[in-house]
Amino acid sequence: MADAFSSSSETVIQRVVDVTVKTNTPEEKLQELFQINKTCDFIREHQFQKVALQFPDELLVDSVAVSEEIRTNTGAKTFILGDTSYGSCCVDEVAAEHVGADCIVHYGSACLSPSNRLPLMYVFERRPVDVEKCASSFKELYPDTHSHIIILYDVNYVHAIDDLLTLLSPEYPNLVASALVVEGEQCYSHGQIKTQNNESCPSEQDDTRVVCRFGRRFSLKSGSSITDYNMFYVGQEGATLRNFMMTWNRCSFCSFDPATTKGRRESISINRALMKRYYAIERAKDANVVGILVGTLGVADYLTIIQQLKETVRRAGKKSYMFAMGKLNVPKLANFLEIDIFVLIACPENSLLDSSEFYKPVVTPFEMEVACNKKREWSEEYVTDFRHLLPGRQSHVPLADEQEEGDETDVSLITGALRSNNLLTSEPAESPFGTSVVLRNQALTVANTNSAASFLAGRSWQGLEQKLGETPVVKAVKGRRGIAIAYEEEGTSS
Known part of the structure; x- marks a missing residue:
């Protein structure tokens, strides 16, 4: 009997992997799927001359056809944006x-995070959904017709929600459907999505009837709270559903997957997921050097939260460095071994990064604030949108005054060692020799700090060096042929 792991290295390298490739959408369906007429009306109405069309990877196969249709009908010059800098x-x-x-015309799934630079139009994918089966699954999951239920959904299924409400509303009087909204006046959507100012959408924190989170808005009955409602989600399992479940972690969730036409109760243990995030917070408390990862350049207020995080980290006696590196992966972050923990600034759907494969944990701005801001306590509230942490927002907690803060210690839940929570009264002095003694507080407590520069100086390998003028110039020579495991001139090993 052949061993499952007995394949030779050559067989593994030359093995063909079947990949599902999306075929081009028929020309007669392009109009409906990509809403070309509405897009052209949007461009002509505002007399745009240069239009950027942003496609996710799975829709790039139709990008040329859509671009050509828009260019022909409007005369505008179009540009296709494919490989996005961060999340699509x-x-x-x-x-x-x-x-x-x-x-910009943005196609496909969207987190609906507000952006302020350019006028914007969203065109969702309009994925098919069997409304009859969805309604049937809903009734099986919620046999009590008097239940208080909120319908949430992936943006690509917004076109089917009205039909779903028509089937369910007569039997479920306490059913509420969320509406899509985007802050600001730069978004145009021709009725699918509404725009509004942030001030016009109060939150559940203000004891009002309107809740506005993650581009969704819904109303609650007077005297009730979000915890009195169940959540029904239409869409596939993924970042959007995970974001909802972490934020409203005290609500019961059910979902309907239009691809499989199956409904189910979400059985993921939110408590377990929250405890996993709390472990990362404890790692953040133990950290001395923090890496701030810029995971977005488009979400509004990202510069403000960077400055707030830098101040929060500094006041906690830690040192911070900022990184802008596009899409994250394990090899990129592994280059910075001096960093004890990373904090990712990104949209809500991309913030909850599973860092189990990374060498150092990656936390959210909220988790870093729990670790560094003594006034913020770990509670049932979990914030994935960093904009809610800013001054004037519902989840903002100001830092303690430096004069009022004393030298306190607690015990690390990971290492069991004592750690100091006092604030730095001055910036650590840089030293090329690796270690410097700095003043931590008025009690003249000293601490050793290692800067990233000194860490780099002590590494055996520091990266590629140009060495201009030191490398002799030689003529090009014929290189090897084949693959690295067996070049042709090497022959075969016995």
Whole structure:
């Protein structure tokens, strides 16, 4: 009997892997799927001359056909944005500005995070959904017709929600459907999505009837709270559903997957997921050097939260460095071994990064604030949108005054060692020799700090060096042929 692991290295390298490739959408369906007429009306109405069309990877196969239709019908010059700098759910305003675009048309799934630079239009994918089966699954999951239920959904199924409400509302008087909203006046959507100012959408924190989170808005009955409602989600399992469940972690969730036409009760243990995040917070408390990862250049207020995080980390006696590296992966972050923990600034759907494969944990701005801000306590509230942490927002907690703060210690739940929570009264002095003694508080407590520069100086390998003028110039020679495991001139090993 052949061993499952007995394949030779050559067989593994040359093995063909079947990959499902999306075929081009028929020309007669392009109009409905990509709403070309509405997009052209949007461009002509505002007289845009340069239009950036942002497609996710799975829709790039139709990008040329859509671009050509828009260019022919409007006369505008179109640019296709494919490989986005960060997540495809966010609007890539930086890439659009590189081509001097007057506006952006964003296709496919979207996190609906507000962006302020360029006029924007969302075109959702309009994925098919069997409304009859969805309604049937809903009734099986909620046999009590008097239950208080809120319908949430992936943006690609917004076109079917009205039909679903028509089937369910007569039997479920306490059913509420969320509406899509985007802050600001730069978004145009032709009725599918509404725009509004942040001040016009109060939150559940203000004891009002309207809840506005993650581009969704719904109303609650007077005297009730979000915890009195069950959540029904229409869409596939993924970042959007996970974001909802972490934020409203005290609500019961059910979902309907239009791809499989199956409904189910979400059985993921939210408590277990929250405890996993709390472990990362404890790692953040133990950390001395923090890496701030810029995971978006388009979400509004990202610069403000960077400054707030830098101050929060400094006041906690830690040192911070900022990194802008596009899409994250394990090899990128592994280059910075001096960093004890990373904090990712991104949209809500991309913030909850599973860092189990990374060498160092990656936490959210909220988790870093729990670790560094003594006034913020770990509670049932979990914030994935960093904009809610800013001054004037519902989840903002100001830092303690430095004069009022004393030298306190607690015990690390990971190492069991004592750690100091006192604040730095001065910036640590840089030292090329690796270690410096700095003043931590008025009690003249001293501490050893290692800067990233000194860490780099002590490494055996520091990266590629140009060595201009030191490398002799030689003529090009014929290289090897084949693959690294067996070049042709090496022959075969016995």
